[in-house]
Amino acid sequence: MAEYSASPEGEKFTIPQDSEYAAEFKRIESLVEAARAENKEIVVVMGVGFVGAVMAAIIADTVDKKSGKPSKFVIGCQRPSTRSYWKIPLLNQGVSPVKAEDPEVQPMIARCVLEKKTLIATYNNDCLKLADCVVVDVQCDYTKNDLGNMRTGRAEMAALEATIKTIGEKIRSNCLTLIETTVAPGTTEFVAWPIMKKAFAVRGIKTEPLLAHSFERVMPGRHYVSSIRDFWRVCSGCNKEARDRVEKFLREVLNTEQYSLTVMDRPIESETTKIVENSYRAAILAYLNEWSLFAERNGVDLIKVIKAIKVRPTHSNIIFPGPGIGGYCLPKDGGLGYWAYRHILGFDDDIFKITPTAIDINDTRGLHAAKLTRDALRNMGRQIAGAKVLLCGASYRQDVGDTRYSGSEIVVRKLTEMGAEMQVHDPYVEHWYELERQDTYPVPGHSLARFFRNQDELVNTRVQHDIAAALAGAEAMILAVPHEPYLQLEPDKIVEWTGAPLAVIDCFGILDDEKIRRYFELGCEVKGLGRGHIQRIKEEVRKNR
Numbered sequence: 421m422a423e424y425s426a427s428p429e430g431e432k433f434t435i436p437q438d439s440e441y442a443a444e445f446k447r448i449e450s451l452v453e454a455a456r457a458e459n460k461e462i463v464v465v466m467g468v469g470f471v472g473a474v475m476a477a478i479i480a481d482t483v484d485k486k487s488g489k490p491s492k493f494v495i496g497c498q499r500p501s502t503r504s505y506w507k508i509p510l511l512n513q514g515v516s517p518v519k520a521e522d523p524e525v526q527p528m529i530a531r532c533v534l535e536k537k538t539l540i541a542t543y544n545n546d547c548l549k550l551a552d553c554v555v556v557d558v559q560c561d562y563t564k565n566d567l568g569n570m571r572t573g574r575a576e577m578a579a580l581e582a583t584i585k586t587i588g589e590k591i592r593s594n595c596l597t598l599i600e601t602t603v604a605p606g607t608t609e610f611v612a613w614p615i616m617k618k619a620f621a622v623r624g625i626k627t628e629p630l631l632a633h634s635f636e637r638v639m640p641g642r643h644y645v646s647s648i649r650d651f652w653r654v655c656s657g658c659n660k661e662a663r664d665r666v667e668k669f670l671r672e673v674l675n676t677e678q679y680s681l682t683v684m685d686r687p688i689e690s691e692t693t694k695i696v697e698n699s700y701r702a703a704i705l706a707y708l709n710e711w712s713l714f715a716e717r718n719g720v721d722l723i724k725v726i727k728a729i730k731v732r733p734t735h736s737n738i739i740f741p742g743p744g745i746g747g748y749c750l751p752k753d754g755g756l757g758y759w760a761y762r763h764i765l766g767f768d769d770d771i772f773k774i775t776p777t778a779i780d781i782n783d784t785r786g787l788h789a790a791k792l793t794r795d796a797l798r799n800m801g802r803q804i805a806g807a808k809v810l811l812c813g814a815s816y817r818q819d820v821g822d823t824r825y826s827g828s829e830i831v832v833r834k835l836t837e838m839g840a841e842m843q844v845h846d847p848y849v850e851h852w853y854e855l856e857r858q859d860t861y862p863v864p865g866h867s868l869a870r871f872f873r874n875q876d877e878l879v880n881t882r883v884q885h886d887i888a889a890a891l892a893g894a895e896a897m898i899l900a901v902p903h904e905p906y907l908q909l910e911p912d913k914i915v916e917w918t919g920a921p922l923a924v925i926d927c928f929g930i931l932d933d934e935k936i937r938r939y940f941e942l943g944c945e946v947k948g949l950g951r952g953h954i955q956r957i958k959e960e961v962r963k964n965r
């Protein structure tokens with residue numbers, strides 16, 4: 421029976437049969453022949469996910485700096501799994517498989533596929549045999565086994581190892597392989613290179629595989645393309661030739677004239693750069709959690725404290741943490757480093773204190789937002805069980821639709837466990853797959869649902885886009901993400917839409933003092949992460965009544 425792979429929009433694509441592979445290879449071979457006749461370099465991008473799809477288009481958009489003509493022919497290669505195959509036919513139609521707020525993504529992919537004809541996609545990894553350069557963008561996740569204890573987790577290396585093995589079995593001896601995946605430090609030299617060397621030895625190839633590493637710093641949002649192309653890069657190679665080749669390649673495809681390229685001696689150094697920069701970010705965010713609690717319990721508004729500190733140029737990157745730190749990278753990257761120290765590099769002592777603690781704090785900060793919601797309702801003489809609660813903001817940061825590991829998910833799950841009737845609004849998110857498809861997304865058994873009870877009903881969550889309608893009858897509203905439209909919300913309108921005073925929980929310093937005061941005047945209750953001064957405003961309003 422034919423198997424299908426469905427796109428997030430529900431379009432179904434039949435997964436190719438074994439008998440179709442030969443014809444698919446012939447198709448690619450003839451396109452490659454034509455591209456070679458035009459002196460184009462053949463680049464295969466393995467994994468056309470969030471990063472790979474856009475990186476493939478950026479490479480395909482490259483022109484020779486002298487002639488101005490396209491200089492690369494790119495083949496995006498993807499496993500034909502039920503989960504991911506749909507990305508191939510979509511890309512071949514010139515449609516981006518990733519939904520991005522950046523208006524540059526879709527036209528660039530359409531241009532490269534349909535006009536310049538420098539980008540195709542395939543499921544047949546025999547295309548590797550034709551490559552001059554392979555860019556690896558498959559995922560390397562870090563799975564946590566407990567909520568709030570990243571030390572018991574593990575790196576998921578299988579997809580990356582399988583990809584590297586296939587590459588070693590198929591590429592030509594002088595093909596450059598560039599790992600862009602964020603990996604556990606040591607992976608390129610001590611895991612991937614040996615796998616490739618072994619594959620080369622079996623094939624009787626005497627030369628060393630040309631293997632390099634250069635991590636992505638891509639930021640989802642309105643500047644997606646630019647955050648790959650016009651951004652500072654770091655790279656390295658396993659030997660001198662690989663190092664020289666990766667430097668040349670990156671100088672051709674990225675804007676290294678304006679954004680410098682740092683070449684490091686060894687891949688473990690570029691791998692460590694990525695892990696340290698993200699662990700640093702995770703740590704400075706986690707660090708404010710304890711001061712946020714301090715502020716709540718001692719009448720201090722941490723938002724004003726941060727503003728006052730930021731005035732000093734040396735401290736301008738201090739950031740308020742919100743209800744948790746999401747996105748694909750910050751929750752996992754420190755874990756990859758922690759895991760590598762033991763399992764790739766072979767140490768058994770415990771040098772890591774701050775990195776694991778930071779991740780554990782960030783992963784559980786949402787629980788506190790749930791408690792504040794409970795407390796706010798209690799202060800109004802109500803209970804969380806059975807209360808209709810509207811969460812405003814499902815994504816992990818403001819003004820993007822990316823919900824991966826968002827702090828909001830923990831808030832919803834905890835409140836659901838406590839019996840609340842959760843509703844969700846987000847102007848940028850169409851579907852919250854972490855809830856709607858929690859049994860299978862991101863993969864079966866990996867949903868955060870496993871850490872909470874009574875989660876089954878969350879598959880029925882539908883993200884709402886009309887805030888007035890969503891608020892009707894709500895007993896509490898959690899402002900979880902500072903999306904632009906939420907900054908404008910007026911207390912009088914909110915109470916008009918709900919039909920009665922409600923509890924308002926501000927997780928991100930969204931409300932100014934005037935709005936907090938107005939909510940109290942309207943009979944509402946207000947609580948906020950890190951906002952101890954709210955109590956003072958409440959007492960002032962009561963006194964003046």
Ligand SMILES: NC(=O)c1ccc[n+]([C@@H]2O[C@H](COP(=O)([O-])OP(=O)(O)OC[C@H]3O[C@@H](n4cnc5c(N)ncnc54)[C@H](O)[C@@H]3O)[C@@H](O)[C@H]2O)c1
Binds near residue numbers: 468470471580638748
């Ligand atoms: N998304 C971000 O915001 C971001 C930012 C910086 C760095 N990164 C890093 O970039 C890397 C890729 O992340 P992503 O967000 O693109 O992940 P993703 O899950 O969206 O994409 C990975 C793709 O690889 C495919 N794949 C898996 N195994 C394969 C195989 N054997 N052969 C071919 N394809 C295979 C998957 O099906 C998927 O389409 C990760 O290491 C990530 O940490 C991501």
